[in-house]
Amino acid sequence: MRVLYCWGSFTTPHLGHAKNSAPSAPVTLAGASPSQSCGANLSPPPHLFLWQVDGRFVWATFQWREEGRLYALMGTLGYFNVVGFILALSYITSFNSALLHPTIPVFSAAIGACLGVESLPRLKAAGIGLAAAGALVTVAWGAAASESSGEAGESRSAGEFLLGNFLLLGQCMAMAGLLVAQRGPLSAASSSSSSSSSSSSSGDRGDHGGQRAGSRADGGSASTLDGGEAGSREALAARESEDAATGPTGPTGPATLTARYYSLATVLTLATALLAVPPYGDADPDIGADGGGSGTRAGSGSGGETGRSYEANQYDLALAPESVLTAIVFGGCVSVTFVYTALAWANQRSSPTTAALSMTLQPPMNALLAVGTCSSAVRCRTVIAAPFPSHGAALFPTRPCSLASTACLAHHHSPLSPGSLSRSHLVHVGRAPRRGPRHSRPRRHRCLAAHGNPLPTNAPPAPAQGQRRAGRLLRR
């Protein structure tokens, strides 16, 4: 089973959803070129990037000039996020990786503060310092005792351990940067959905025109309703005709956003993998030395002979050990798709802060799993250092409007939860009166404006009764 066989077999059943059958997007060509270099038959052609979201081609509304740099940045960060974690896991234990992952919201807050998009109060600064200190202590103590640590008897030098932790910290920073980079498009989508909910809240799948028109109101739902029913219908018709003429150019939703940058990250990963591991090149027995060391792998897993034959062609999943297939299926279907959906579900019923708090469960859970399944040497000093990053991250949810807590679950990983941002705003607004003078009205508005809520600092008054009536008529 080759790479292209996977592309064809996975994408063929879904070709009926793709209205555009010609690979017109540059990403499609970029995805096809390296796959053609494999020498495999491109029949059926890879239509991976021709899938549609909301009845539209994912890349149809992509504006290369305006959004090209942002999506290139997000794709690169997503690439470093995925590849960096796997590479780091080759040098360190799974428990060590779980230790440092709670620092992701901490990094996102630090980056947000550096970029000036988020304030840095004392409590948050203390959390950042605590998490950074815990990360340093974890790495330093682990490096000092790394000679005999590891999983399944593998041995790592101190240099490899430091390299692994360096890669892991880079992956956490890439993830944090991705959260910050996603904030702009997601905030725009959130504000658009908020405005569209007031102008056209049909929510029916067959009424995309109304949704698009509402989503393109650009925060001007009140202006849409100013002229009464006739004026609203005229404005709606004008926007629909504009949609038909120029194509939808509204804000990008989380699903489309994630599909785009994840596709770019996949292309980058494919290109890197093809460069590092030629699928039809000469079998290099040391080809995986940069990843984990062939000597270590030959003595574990599925046996030395199978391991060596698998190393000859890493793309051949038919020769892959069962653990590799399990990791691929679990990683793709569960650790990404299910986790995204579950986080979105949890985020809708609670708040991003609750989900951010749940990250502190990761180190103890991983310690139990690692000890139980990999006979990992979880050292006492590492366990002592574990609470520092977790508690540093736990300090953040005390600020309900922080970027760390909000953006944490905007991806952290819930790209399919656009309602999380808007819901967090609504929860915040709903809680504000009970908190007394601490959250005064101007401050709430500043916070909402910073999170992309359509309410600016000088928020307009609520629409009059006539305007609300016009909105109801419009929705009908």
Next chain:
Amino acid sequence: MFLIVAQVWLVLGLVQLCYCLWHVLAKRALLAGGHPLVLAFYRELLACLCMYALAQKVVCQGTLC
């Protein structure tokens, strides 16, 4: 209210458990001879396909697109 909170925390605990399982399974796959880049590519490819399918089938019924 308590039931909702309990459900949320149950799901969040399950999510973190999935993360930890992924860490352990990926480590075992690397120990078994899998190349990190190839493993990352296959995982991304499968996740990409699943997310596209999910976005097409489920998410677009609401306003999540």
